Amino acid sequence: MSKNITLTIDNQPVTVQAGVTIWGAAKSIGINIPTLCHHFDVKPYGGCRACVVEVQGARALAAACSFPATEGLVVFTNTPKVRSARRLVVELLLANHPKDCLICPRNQNCELQALAQSLGIKDIRFPPAKPRWELDEGSPSLVRDPNKCILCGRCVRFCEEKQTCSVYTFANRGFKSTVAPAFGKGLKDVKCTMCVQCSVICPVGAIVVKDDTAKVLEAINDPDKIVIVQTAPATRVALGDYFGNPAGSVVTGQMVTALRRIGFDRVLDTNFTADLTIMEEATEFLKRLKANLHMPMITSCSPGWINFMEMYFPDLLQHHSTCKSPQQMFGALAKTYYARKEGLDPSRIVSVSIMPCTAKKHECLRPEMRSSGYQDVDYVLTTRELSQLIQSFGLSFNDLPPSDYDPVMGVGSGAGTIFGVTGGVMEAAMRTAYEVVTGETLPAVEFNSIRGMGGLREAEVDLKGTKIKLAIAHGLGNARKVMEGIKAGNPRGWTFIEVMACPGGCVSGGGQPINHDMNFRHKRTKGLYADDRNLPLRKSHDNPEVQALRDDFLGGEYGGHKSHELLHTPLKGHDHP
Amino acid sequence: MGNPNTAIAQEFDLTKMAPIYDTYKDVENGSLIPVLQSAQDAYGYLPLPVLEDIGEHLNVPISQIYGVVTFYSQFHLEPRGKHVIRTCQGTACHVRDATRILDSLKKTLGVDPGGTTPDLQFTLETVACIGACSLAPVMMVDNDTHGRLTPDAVPKILRDYRG
Numbered sequence: 001m002s003k004n005i006t007l008t009i010d011n012q013p014v015t016v017q018a019g020v021t022i023w024g025a026a027k028s029i030g031i032n033i034p035t036l037c038h039h040f041d042v043k044p045y046g047g048c049r050a051c052v053v054e055v056q057g058a059r060a061l062a063a064a065c066s067f068p069a070t071e072g073l074v075v076f077t078n079t080p081k082v083r084s085a086r087r088l089v090v091e092l093l094l095a096n097h098p099k100d101c102l103i104c105p106r107n108q109n110c111e112l113q114a115l116a117q118s119l120g121i122k123d124i125r126f127p128p129a130k131p132r133w134e135l136d137e138g139s140p141s142l143v144r145d146p147n148k149c150i151l152c153g154r155c156v157r158f159c160e161e162k163q164t165c166s167v168y169t170f171a172n173r174g175f176k177s178t179v180a181p182a183f184g185k186g187l188k189d190v191k192c193t194m195c196v197q198c199s200v201i202c203p204v205g206a207i208v209v210k211d212d213t214a215k216v217l218e219a220i221n222d223p224d225k226i227v228i229v230q231t232a233p234a235t236r237v238a239l240g241d242y243f244g245n246p247a248g249s250v251v252t253g254q255m256v257t258a259l260r261r262i263g264f265d266r267v268l269d270t271n272f273t274a275d276l277t278i279m280e281e282a283t284e285f286l287k288r289l290k291a292n293l294h295m296p297m298i299t300s301c302s303p304g305w306i307n308f309m310e311m312y313f314p315d316l317l318q319h320h321s322t323c324k325s326p327q328q329m330f331g332a333l334a335k336t337y338y339a340r341k342e343g344l345d346p347s348r349i350v351s352v353s354i355m356p357c358t359a360k361k362h363e364c365l366r367p368e369m370r371s372s373g374y375q376d377v378d379y380v381l382t383t384r385e386l387s388q389l390i391q392s393f394g395l396s397f398n399d400l401p402p403s404d405y406d407p408v409m410g411v412g413s414g415a416g417t418i419f420g421v422t423g424g425v426m427e428a429a430m431r432t433a434y435e436v437v438t439g440e441t442l443p444a445v446e447f448n449s450i451r452g453m454g455g456l457r458e459a460e461v462d463l464k465g466t467k468i469k470l471a472i473a474h475g476l477g478n479a480r481k482v483m484e485g486i487k488a489g490n491p492r493g494w495t496f497i498e499v500m501a502c503p504g505g506c507v508s509g510g511g512q513p514i515n516h517d518m519n520f521r522h523k524r525t526k527g528l529y530a531d532d533r534n535l536p537l538r539k540s541h542d543n544p545e546v547q548a549l550r551d552d553f554l555g556g557e558y559g560g561h562k563s564h565e566l567l568h569t570p571l572k573g574h575d576h577p
Numbered sequence: 578m579g580n581p582n583t584a585i586a587q588e589f590d591l592t593k594m595a596p597i598y599d600t601y602k603d604v605e606n607g608s609l610i611p612v613l614q615s616a617q618d619a620y621g622y623l624p625l626p627v628l629e630d631i632g633e634h635l636n637v638p639i640s641q642i643y644g645v646v647t648f649y650s651q652f653h654l655e656p657r658g659k660h661v662i663r664t665c666q667g668t669a670c671h672v673r674d675a676t677r678i679l680d681s682l683k684k685t686l687g688v689d690p691g692g693t694t695p696d697l698q699f700t701l702e703t704v705a706c707i708g709a710c711s712l713a714p715v716m717m718v719d720n721d722t723h724g725r726l727t728p729d730a731v732p733k734i735l736r737d738y739r740g
Contacts, residue, residue: 166641170648182642182643190640
């Protein structure tokens with residue numbers, strides 16, 4: 001693989017490793033060949049033909065994204081022939097594409113729009129020739145508009161390659177070609193986990209997150225309602241992207257100020273319930289480990305993962321932790337503990353969460369998520385929806401003075417904040433489990449053995465005599481490997497497993513701002529680890545607000561009767577399609 | 578799991594599939610299309626329970642199977658008639674009044690091209706050319722060729738096929 005190859009692109013010599021495509025070689029010398037179907041997260045496909053180039057001696061134009069560079073190749077990326085072919089390809093796509101850019105959710109963040117503009121296309125020579133399709137609006141998490149689909153197949157490939165769910169396919173042929181679930185069903189009628197990574201990888205507005213901002217604004221504008229908002233760990237390192245900050249910038253303070261200016265009555269932190277999740281989950285883990293009950297135990301914070309488990313491995317549900325996700329623990333407490341503490345009428349509370357995650361929009365609607373006597377979390381807005389909301393309020397986000405969360409449920413430790421990255425929940429749990437089991441202070445807070453971007457990682461932690469074998473998986477394809485391992489009798493001997501549905505974890509959730517930097521996951525991960533380092537508290541069990549909750553409300557213990565009533569839920573396996 | 582198709586799958590007779598899987602059991606990749614063809618031969622079309630069963634046996638997602646089935650015009654998701662009529666629309670037939678033959682077929686059968694009669698006796702299709710121009714206007718019923726047609730001859734020919 002380390003063999004080097006030298007080729008010539010636009011009269012410039014380029015040396016690249018064998019296996020690199022013409023597209024990659026051109027990029028390495030600053031030539032950006034346009035593409036619509038190519039994406040760093042999926043395998044090359046060569047479907048859109050926007051990346052065609054002229055290869056000397058070749059009969060036809062070549063798709064740079066899938067044509068491997070070879071020794072001595074002579075490539076031209078901008079000959080008249082190439083430019084006219086490229087223009088034709090884009091014009092044909094535009095002929096069928098709706099022209100409602102002004103009111104499209106992807107306006108100014110659309111790869112087709114950007115490409116048409118960069119090619120200087122001013123008129124379209126062809127009339128539209130494709131049928132009109134119905135919108136698919138049945139899913140609580142996303143809306144699909146097949147009329148905007150350019151058939152690039154990125155969603156088809158991501159869902160198949162990374163998530164192994166294969167929800168989408170290319171159906172029909174010719175003008176009737178479309179990307180859709182099998183049998184033209186709606187997404188709510190197929191095994192879609194609602195991770196909605198397809199909306200992140202879609203180059204246009206064909207797959208977008210369901211917009212719930214209007215409902216939230218209605219609650220804010222209702223004088224009878226007290227609107228409480230919680231912000232998930234991963235939101236603070238992604239919201240800034242939208243406002244032009246480098247990927248991974250920590251913008252917690254500006255986000256809190258923005259939420260107050262928009263009119264939320266209380267701004268609180270999901271990191272608080274992330275810490276609480278650790279206390280509940282570590283307690284549960286140590287109990288189950290001792291009793292050897294349904295081992296290995298698997299984390300349950302990622303609702304896309306929960307859906308996946310229920311859809312594909314319903315026989316293994318008992319391996320799940322019974323802990324609700326931090327969002328739902330927060331919701332259950334907002335209308336009980338918080339309401340009592342603050343003297344609020346729970347029937348007047350509207351509980352909103354800002355999440356990197358689209359599956360959360362479905363999670364909050366589950367029937368078991370009403371343990372406060374009301375729907376525990378009323379509305380979920382993704383980070384993308386929040387960024388739009390901030391913009392619509394005319395707030396100059398980067399100039400906002402930072403401010404702190406409100407008290408009672410507003411303090412989170414560094415352990416809570418790293419819930420947003422793959423391995424973070426496990427590391428947070430180990431920080432606590434170690435100190436609870438050994439009664440000693442951790443020599444080093446950071447567990448580097450757990451960190452990393454490997455899709456399925458293993459580590460061993462020695463709790464002074466008790467060795468536990470950990471596995472960390474992110475992306476549902478890796479989760480599937482874990483479950484197949486458990487099905488096969490757990491030959492690797494795992495005791496505790498963390499799974500996150502989205503590759504990279506919540507930092508790159510389906511509701512996060514779309515970032516075209518291929519290192520964005522890494523940068524946001526670094527951002528959260530930096531946030532962890534800079535927080536005064538780094539272990540969940542040191543969180544004074546969580547301790548106060550335990551003593552004032554949970555009967556002085558974690559995992560007790562009250563906890564089970566509000567913070568845990570048995571996984572029954574829902575009626576998924 | 579609340580799969581609405583499971584109930585149907587249990588009722589549906591899938592026994593015809595076993596020998597088909599057996600035929601292709603040594604093909605590692607790429608047996609999907611021949612299995613679909615054999616299944617269609619066995620059932621006359623490709624019902625959903627059969628497709629789900631194929632997906633499970635070959636470990637191919639149902640979405641991909643749907644993609645293949647809707648791509649190739651040889652596959653059918655709806656029941657087909659016992660006899661398939663293909664009436665020619667090629668140039669030679671066209672100049673010899675193929676349109677009137679098609680009209681007569683539509684009138685006799687009560688279906689449009691692509692349709693199947695409610696009694697599942699006939700499916701009507703049009704083809705661009707069947708390569709029998711000297712017999713124009715021409716149609717095929719199953720593997721039989723009927724040439725030099727007149728609109729009035731159509732009902733009688735079809736009558737002979739009714740079972």
